[in-house]
Amino acid sequence: VKTVRVQLQPSYDVLIGKGLLASAGRRIERLVGASRYLVVTSRTVGKLYADQLIASFEGRTPVSVIGIPDGERAKNPAMLARVLEQFAKTGADRKSCVIALGGGVIGDLAGFAASVYMRGIPVVQIPTTLLAQVDAAIGGKTAVNLAAGKNLVGTFHQPRLVIADTSVLQTLPQRELRAGFFEVIKCGAIRDAALFRLMERDATRLLAGNEAALARVITAAVKVKANVVAADERESDLRRILNFGHTIGHALEAATAYCTLLHGEAVGLGMIAAAEIGVNAGVTPEAVAERVIACTLAYGPLPKPRVTMGSVLRALVLDKKAQDSTPRFVLLNAIGSTVIRKDVPGAVIKSASRSVVA
């Protein structure tokens, strides 16, 4: 088992390893000691893993399971309300603890519910997608979507513990595994050249689901995320570097109404665009851009979405991270090192965007 400490107030551990679900209950009970555990999970993940998680508590403490429909559409305020009513119905009190068992949607929704139930009870994150293991489960951001946009509502609520079991990734659809690798590449590109080299070298083993290789890159990616959020818990300057590939990426997701691309895929396309923008803005050496593009494509296929350029450019300006309608770009000046630019000319943005849409 590898352990990464997230140095926040309060700090917590991310555990990474094979078959961790079997010991999850024991570890959680030792750390949290709640009077009741509320497992929030999706239908699909629940069927696969809820019994194993419950069994790991060995009957010492009551465990309730709250099932949520699959998919991003469940991440809305009405579902949040339903989850909270369920907490109350099961008799949850201030000494109860939420366990989020699932992907990013479950982590965001369950974390939000934990942060507001009786004004805050603990949450343990057990992310079951690669993307959630390296990104969503760490850093304490919770959210639901509004009709007007994604993640427009949320809280900061740090988990007490994060358990990333590489074995659960064996049942993850191949497309979702690939989508997760794009976020891992991103972590390497912005802060960890050695991780980036691992991603270049180990593509075959990783795509085949080799658990040792997975644990190695997940641990490195978690370290990048943990270090960045620890230095900057509330989103401000440093945390922005995590948005490498996300500016165009978010715009592509918005332009496709979040229906065609997985988030990780959008980030993959966004990194390709950001590499091109970096070159044209005179920030990114050509050789660096080529490595980013080649490594990203190695985890493809990465189909370009069919959208109009107009819809992409409109989405760029409406992004909630844009200030005064000027999109900010995180660009690489080397593998493992970033610069932030908000003066990228419109023509450069357009040309790079064109290269990632069909």
Add this chain to the structure above:
Amino acid sequence: VKTVRVQLQPSYDVLIGKGLLASAGRRIERLVGASRYLVVTSRTVGKLYADQLIASFEGRTPVSVIGIPDGERAKNPAMLARVLEQFAKTGADRKSCVIALGGGVIGDLAGFAASVYMRGIPVVQIPTTLLAQVDAAIGGKTAVNLAAGKNLVGTFHQPRLVIADTSVLQTLPQRELRAGFFEVIKCGAIRDAALFRLMERDATRLLAGNEAALARVITAAVKVKANVVAADERESDLRRILNFGHTIGHALEAATAYCTLLHGEAVGLGMIAAAEIGVNAGVTPEAVAERVIACTLAYGPLPKPRVTMGSVLRALVLDKKAQDSTPRFVLLNAIGSTVIRKDVPGAVIKSASRSVVA
């Protein structure tokens, strides 16, 4: 204008005085400097005061008004979702600021919405009921109700400023004014003997709505609340003393399904019961109990609700502040001084409860 500083992280002012609504916009703009103001208000209060508040901004900054149905039933997760969608529709961003114009329901709901919109934007509280001015608007607690119980969901989100305009109390129904005085009496009883004496002396003037007398007791009550929450931002031992009269009070509200009694009235009845419990538990001198009961009744009428004893006792055990199903009682050992007891015999609780139900 009187100013009470609430020493929290960050600290903020509570302004108390006559006609403050006319200068609210100028004061808020100077302090917050938001790009847009989102006024959340109830239908009734909005009709009376929204125009005056908007006018006080003198057209310098866009102001949107979001109207909410009157009454406690609006304080639910679905309405929270509607308010958040409205924020997004008006184009609210991270530089926007929420203004809660109304009673406790509006303050709790708008404060909650502000705390989660884009993971937190500022809120200014302009409480328009006496109860909200001396209690709900200060201390940063926000909430909505679940079907399973009141205030089961919420956040801590301190306002940037609280404006308590005594002039708006002129349009407050007499019954709500009286309900607010019970919370003021409570503040005196637990921490400020001079305030308690003012409440004994000035009943006639206060019930007639004399603004100088109102400003004096509101300021003193706000000081009590501000000092307690500053010493103890998160609810723990010290903050508990604010629950004087609330243990039986909450049980009476729950037993009447929150339909018959105003919260302040329940607290009034609860203080009478707590005085009796204090005497029987050997904590409260008889003379102190008599003064509490006489002062409370001076702000009546205080009709006893028609409920069964069984429903009151069940509600006492289910209270979210009860630990291990043992209700805790805040009792007075003198005017201005409290003790907390969790070993009050059932017979004493029953006898005191009986004296406040019909």
